[in-house]
Amino acid sequence: MKQYKVGILGATGSVGREMMKILLERDFPVSELHLFASERSAGKVVAWNSKPIQIELAAEDAFEGLDIVLGAAENDVAKQFAPAIVKAGAVFIDNSSAFRLREDVPLVVPEVNAEDVKHHRGIIANPNCSTIIAVTAINALRQLSPIVSMVASTYQAVSGAGAAGPVELSEQVNAVIKGQPVQSKVFPHQIAFNLIPQIGSEQESGYTSEEMKLQYEGRKILHLPEMKVSCTCVRVPVVRSHSISLTLRFEHRPSVYEARRAIQYAPGCKLVDELAEAQYPMPLDTSDQDLVYVGRIRPDLTDDDGLCLWCCGDQIRKGAATNAIQIAELLIDREG
Amino acid sequence: MKQYKVGILGATGSVGREMMKILLERDFPVSELHLFASERSAGKVVAWNSKPIQIELAAEDAFEGLDIVLGAAENDVAKQFAPAIVKAGAVFIDNSSAFRLREDVPLVVPEVNAEDVKHHRGIIANPNCSTIIAVTAINALRQLSPIVSMVASTYQAVSGAGAAGPVELSEQVNAVIKGQPVQSKVFPHQIAFNLIPQIGSEQESGYTSEEMKLQYEGRKILHLPEMKVSCTCVRVPVVRSHSISLTLRFEHRPSVYEARRAIQYAPGCKLVDELAEAQYPMPLDTSDQDLVYVGRIRPDLTDDDGLCLWCCGDQIRKGAATNAIQIAELLIDREG
Numbered sequence: 001m002k003q004y005k006v007g008i009l010g011a012t013g014s015v016g017r018e019m020m021k022i023l024l025e026r027d028f029p030v031s032e033l034h035l036f037a038s039e040r041s042a043g044k045v046v047a048w049n050s051k052p053i054q055i056e057l058a059a060e061d062a063f064e065g066l067d068i069v070l071g072a073a074e075n076d077v078a079k080q081f082a083p084a085i086v087k088a089g090a091v092f093i094d095n096s097s098a099f100r101l102r103e104d105v106p107l108v109v110p111e112v113n114a115e116d117v118k119h120h121r122g123i124i125a126n127p128n129c130s131t132i133i134a135v136t137a138i139n140a141l142r143q144l145s146p147i148v149s150m151v152a153s154t155y156q157a158v159s160g161a162g163a164a165g166p167v168e169l170s171e172q173v174n175a176v177i178k179g180q181p182v183q184s185k186v187f188p189h190q191i192a193f194n195l196i197p198q199i200g201s202e203q204e205s206g207y208t209s210e211e212m213k214l215q216y217e218g219r220k221i222l223h224l225p226e227m228k229v230s231c232t233c234v235r236v237p238v239v240r241s242h243s244i245s246l247t248l249r250f251e252h253r254p255s256v257y258e259a260r261r262a263i264q265y266a267p268g269c270k271l272v273d274e275l276a277e278a279q280y281p282m283p284l285d286t287s288d289q290d291l292v293y294v295g296r297i298r299p300d301l302t303d304d305d306g307l308c309l310w311c312c313g314d315q316i317r318k319g320a321a322t323n324a325i326q327i328a329e330l331l332i333d334r335e336g
Numbered sequence: 337m338k339q340y341k342v343g344i345l346g347a348t349g350s351v352g353r354e355m356m357k358i359l360l361e362r363d364f365p366v367s368e369l370h371l372f373a374s375e376r377s378a379g380k381v382v383a384w385n386s387k388p389i390q391i392e393l394a395a396e397d398a399f400e401g402l403d404i405v406l407g408a409a410e411n412d413v414a415k416q417f418a419p420a421i422v423k424a425g426a427v428f429i430d431n432s433s434a435f436r437l438r439e440d441v442p443l444v445v446p447e448v449n450a451e452d453v454k455h456h457r458g459i460i461a462n463p464n465c466s467t468i469i470a471v472t473a474i475n476a477l478r479q480l481s482p483i484v485s486m487v488a489s490t491y492q493a494v495s496g497a498g499a500a501g502p503v504e505l506s507e508q509v510n511a512v513i514k515g516q517p518v519q520s521k522v523f524p525h526q527i528a529f530n531l532i533p534q535i536g537s538e539q540e541s542g543y544t545s546e547e548m549k550l551q552y553e554g555r556k557i558l559h560l561p562e563m564k565v566s567c568t569c570v571r572v573p574v575v576r577s578h579s580i581s582l583t584l585r586f587e588h589r590p591s592v593y594e595a596r597r598a599i600q601y602a603p604g605c606k607l608v609d610e611l612a613e614a615q616y617p618m619p620l621d622t623s624d625q626d627l628v629y630v631g632r633i634r635p636d637l638t639d640d641d642g643l644c645l646w647c648c649g650d651q652i653r654k655g656a657a658t659n660a661i662q663i664a665e666l667l668i669d670r671e672g
Contacts, residue, residue: 149638153489153581155531155570173509188614193575195491195619197632197646202611206592206634215637228638232581232646234491237573239529245489245568245581249638256542275538278524283531296533298542301551302485302564302585310533310568 003031004332007066007090009058009081010073011035011046014163015095018321019070020048026325029332036062038077063088068331070324071095071126086122091331093124093324100125100217107220110326111268112139117330124327127221128213129319130154130233130242135221136292136318137311138246140266142222144254148305149228152214155236155243156199157283160315161186166239173237191237199233208233241283242315246308253305256297263294268318273297281312290318339367340668341402343426345394345417346409347371347382350499351431354657355406356384362661365668372398374413399424404667406660407431407462422458427667429460429660436461436553443556446662447604448475453666460663463557464549465655466490466569466578471557472628472654473647474582476602478558480590484641485564488550491572491579492535493619496651497522502575509573527573535569544569577619578651582644589641592633599630604654609633617648625650626658 006023010016016035023030033048035055042057056062058081063069069085071078071094078096085092099105106116107125112135117124127135134152141147158165164186172192175182182190189196200209215229236243254262264271272281273295281293292313300306313319342359346352352371359366369384371391378393392398394417399405405421407414407430414432421428435441442452443461448471453460463471470488477483494501500522508528511518518526525532536545551565572579590598600607608617609631617629628649636642649655 151487151583151636151638153568155491155572170513173513177506177509177513189618190620193573193620195572195574195579195648197579197581197616197618198611198614205637206611206632207637208611230583230637230642230644232489232632232644234579234581234646236491236531237529238531243531243533243570245533245570247487247566247583275534275542275544278534280533282525282533284526284529296542296568300487301541301543301566302487306566308566308568310570312531 001029002332003029004067005032005034005065006030007034007036007063007069009036009069009071010077011055012037012041013072014159014316015320016072018316019072019324022317022321022325024049028325028328034066060084063090066090068093068328070328082123091120091122091124093126093327095126095320095324097128097213099123100127101220107217108327109135109221109323110330111136113221113223114330117327126320126324126327127217128210129160129315130156130244131214131217131221132319132323133242133292133311133313133315134214134244134246135218136268136313137294137309138248140262140269141248141254141259141307144258144262145250145252147222147224147227147248147250149249151247152229152231153245154231154233155238156233157238157240157242157315158191158235159240160242169237169239187235191235193237196235197232199235238283240287240314240316241312242319243281243283243310243312245310247300247306249303249306251305253299253307256299256307259297259307263297268292269294271295281310283312286312287314288317289314290322292318337365338668339365340404341368341370342366343370343372343399343402343405345372345405345407346413347391348373348377349408350495350652351656352408354652355408355660358653358657358661360385364661364664370402396420399426402426404429404664406664418459427456427458427460429462429663431462431656431660433464433549435459436463437556443553444663445471445557445659446666447472449557449559450666453663462656462660462663463553465496465651466492466580467550467553467557468655468659469578469628469647469649469651470550470580470582471554472604472649473630473645474584476598476605477584477590477595477643478560480594480598481586481588483558483560483563483584483586485585487583488565488567489581490567490569491574492569493574493576493578493651494527494571495576496578505573505575523571527571529573532571533568535571574619576623576650576652577648578655579617579619579646579648581646583636583642585639585642587641589635589643592635592643595633595643599633604628605630607631617646619648622648623650624653626654628654
């Protein structure tokens with residue numbers, strides 16, 4: 001079996017570290033792993049697959065000879081190095097939002113639109129974490145009837161803000177317990193024992209950048225360019241796994257029975273929907289694994305063509321690192 | 337000014353204790369305060385208005401001579417004693433859900449339907465906490481155009497489950513920090529660093545009892561018998577104040593400007609809606625006060641007649657104790 005030279009750009013962040021772990025877990029055929037980071041981390045040595053790897057400085061000439069570069073860095077870093085990665089002949093699978101809506105860049109959730117990777121020209125974008133979780137949950141349903149619109153309220157874990165998010169939550173919880181003053185650096189307000197109804201910056205019509213991603217990215221991934229989405233994104237004091245309350249409007253509503261059955265057999269999904277037994281998706285149960293749990297499926301009481309549901313998924317794994325490596329697997333499947 | 341003999345049934349729970357506090361805060365004209373509880377608490381002495389009060393055993397013959405009894409007990413206790421309270425000539429302002437949907441019982445949020453108290457026959461019901469917060473938030477908007485339907489996702493604090501809720505959250509947080517096993521007694525699952533998408537028991541069509549309250553009670557309070565509501569109720573690891581993400585459909589959508597202005601002047605509401613300045617309602621800010629904060633007002637992108645908003649309120653105060661005492665104030669206003 002062919003082996004691949006893989007790079008991770010932004011290897012020291014929470015998504016980059018998870019990518020390292022998942023490459024091993026999924027037995028991705030890696031001949032060499034190169035880890036790239038900024039000056040702050042370059043030169044440090046980390047262990048991977050029981051071997052030491054020295055972190056390299058991300059630089060224009062650093063990507064020669066690589067087959068695949070997984071991007072786990074911020075937008076500006078992704079934009080800076082994408083041309084060099086493509087020029088070096090590697091495929092750049094990028095988790096930033098820099099390229100997601102570009103027409104010549106496929107935006108892919110393998111369970112939903114694997115075919116789209118074919119059209120790449122060197123860059124494939126990994127969608128927003130909440131968007132991945134939502135479209136994985138609803139993909140089987142839109143095969144029952146096209147989705148016309150979607151109202152979403154999210155409950156997003158602090159680790160969605162990077163490795164510093166859980167540290168800040170933990171520090172704040174300790175401060176509250178000890179009666180000490182609480183400091184907020186990562187989040188705009190205290191998140192311990194609180195909710196912050198803002199993720200991202202103000203964009204259009206009073207929505208945030210994070211809220212608009214579900215509409216724009218969802219349309220592209222699902223090939224539903226007319227789908228309308230109203231989203232409210234809320235940070236909650238949960239360490240890991242995003243949850244979403246969804247109200248979907250279909251052309252013709254599937255029955256709850258049909259919807260449950262479709263979810264039950266949907267790739268990437270697990271049906272957890274026994275309210276009478278107190279069984280439903282919860283972030284604690286979906287953390288550190290790759291399935292999107294879906295439950296609380298019931299008719300929308302406000303619309304004859306609507307269904308409501310609740311889904312949770314690990315936004316660092318399926319919402320970011322796992323999805324990126326699944327995309328890489330599609331590439332090597334096509335080649336192998 | 338006339339003084340009133342007031343009783344509190346279920347005086348030792350979190351709502352009962354808050355009622356004691358709010359009677360003083362609002363300078364309610366109390367000549368005598370009688371506190372009623374079960375055998376477990378009867379006989380104990382508590383301080384109120386710098387005077388000791390001995391807790392009395394709730395009993396059929398205990399309510400003679402009282403003018404107003406505030407109910408802060410469970411449904412079964414409310415049902416047991418309501419006839420005796422009414423027979424004794426007192427008005428029973430009950431916070432349980434036992435009588436809320438009975439045709440001869442007004443269900444009142446004073447900012448919304450104060451006039452309804454007129455029709456009472458001895459019992460006036462205090463609505464569900466999330467329902468009070470939601471209808472207080474939207475009352476000014478439905479005066480701009482009738483509300484046709486509402487999709488709601490709630491973020492409900494642990495104190496909504498009574499005084500034992502915050503104790504359990506605190507114990508669980510400490511156990512998690514120390515790496516000890518977590519015990520759940522009040523909630524069906526761990527709530528520390530988790531979300532539980534179930535409040536109440538399974539009722540109809542896959543909804544919980546708590547979720548259906550917003551439709552049934554909302555219709556009655558707002559005098560909108562056709563209003564359709566789809567609600568998802570979620571417990572979050574917040575100590576106090578419920579938050580709700582609302583998508584409202586109107587007959588004709590008001591503009592965001594009109595909606596903001598209406599909220600700004602709405603009794604019981606505070607407009608907190610400056611996303612660019614990171615100003616929006618948050619549970620930490622709305623705790624221990626009586627206003628419902630409303631913000632994130634923006635057009636529903638899925639429906640030309642829809643608006644989205646986010647509101648928070650202290651569910652023990654405005655969502656329960658304060659609202660009950662506001663109802664009592666309506667009664668004495670009418671008499672005085």
